Amino acid sequence: MSDGGKMDGLPRNLRYLCDSKGSVSHVCRATGVNRQQFNKYLAGQHRPSAANLRRIAQYFGVAPPTLEMPHEQFVSLMDGNSHRVLDELRSAPKAMDFLDHAVRGDGAQGGELPGRYDRYHFSSIYPGRILRAAFCIYRHGSLLMHYYVERFPAYDTPGKADYVFKYHGMTMPLAGRIFAIDYESAQRNELTMSIFASQDRSSRRYLFGVTNGIAATMLRQPFSTRVVLQYRGEGLLQRGDLKRSTVLDRNDPQIPFEVREFLTSQEDMIIL
CATH class of the missing domain: 1.10.260.40 (lambda repressor-like DNA-binding domains)
Incomplete structure (x- = not known):
C-alpha cells in the first residue's frame, strides 16, 4: 500500500x-x-x-x-x-556516576551548602548598579534545590518594589564547584545558569562565579555577569532577607568589600 x-x-x-x-x-x-x-x-x-x-x-x-x-x-x-x-x-558507568554526583550532590560539600545567602551581581535592568537578591539553598529529599527573589525599587519611589522576580531551580555541587540552573517563575520568561567556587575550599562565606541569563524572547537581551553569594545563616528565607533585596550603587557601603572587589575589578557586565 x-x-x-x-x-x-x-x-x-x-x-x-x-x-x-x-x-x-x-x-x-x-x-x-x-x-x-x-x-x-x-x-x-x-x-x-x-x-x-x-x-x-x-x-x-x-x-x-x-x-x-x-x-x-x-x-x-x-x-x-x-x-x-x-x-x-x-x-555507561562513568556517565551515570557523573549524573549521580551532579543531581545528588558532591559529598561533604553538598552538605555544607544549605542556608540563606545574599546574591550580588550587576543588574541588566538598572545599568551600572548592583542587584542584591535573597537566595536560599535547601534539601528536597536527596536533591539540593534553591530559590531566590529579586526586587527592583521604583525610580520615583525607592522604598517601593517596582518589579519582583522569583527563581526556582537545582543546585549541583561537582568537582569543587557549584552549578545552579533555574527558571523565573513569576513571569515565566527567563532561564539562568550560574557556576560558583569559593576562594578557600573549606569556606562557604563567599562563593564567587559567573551567571548567564537568557529570556524566552529577544525583547530582553541575553547577559553574562560576575556573581557572588554571601552566606548569612541557616534555614529558609525570612522576611528580613526579602526586605534586603534591592538595587544598590556600586560604591554603597552596604556591599561587602570582598563582593565589590570581585564585581568591579574589570568591566561590570558583558551583554551578549
Whole structure:
C-alpha cells in the first residue's frame, strides 16, 4: 500500500522503533493504542489516526512526520538521534556516576551548602548598579534545590518594589564547584545558569562565579555577569532577607568589600 510514499516507510519505521525499544505490547501499553490496531499499522494495512500517530511519535521522542519518512532516511536519522544517545549514556558507568554526583550532590560539600545567602551581581535592568537578591539553598529529599527573589525599587519611589522576580531551580555541587540552573517563575520568561567556587575550599562565606541569563524572547537581551553569594545563616528565607533585596550603587557601603572587589575589578557586565 502506498500513500505518496508515506505508508511504505511507516510500517518499517514503527517495527524498527519497536525493536529498539522493546516489545510491541510494551509500546501499546505505554501509548494506549490497541494491540490489534497497532499490528495493522505494522503490517501496512491501516494508517494511524492523527491522534494515535501523535501519541506514538511522542513516546519515541520524534515528530509525527518523521515516522513517515522513507525507511533508509529514517534509520540514518535515528542512528544519530537523541534516544540512542540516552540509551548509550544509561549503559555507561562513568556517565551515570557523573549524573549521580551532579543531581545528588558532591559529598561533604553538598552538605555544607544549605542556608540563606545574599546574591550580588550587576543588574541588566538598572545599568551600572548592583542587584542584591535573597537566595536560599535547601534539601528536597536527596536533591539540593534553591530559590531566590529579586526586587527592583521604583525610580520615583525607592522604598517601593517596582518589579519582583522569583527563581526556582537545582543546585549541583561537582568537582569543587557549584552549578545552579533555574527558571523565573513569576513571569515565566527567563532561564539562568550560574557556576560558583569559593576562594578557600573549606569556606562557604563567599562563593564567587559567573551567571548567564537568557529570556524566552529577544525583547530582553541575553547577559553574562560576575556573581557572588554571601552566606548569612541557616534555614529558609525570612522576611528580613526579602526586605534586603534591592538595587544598590556600586560604591554603597552596604556591599561587602570582598563582593565589590570581585564585581568591579574589570568591566561590570558583558551583554551578549
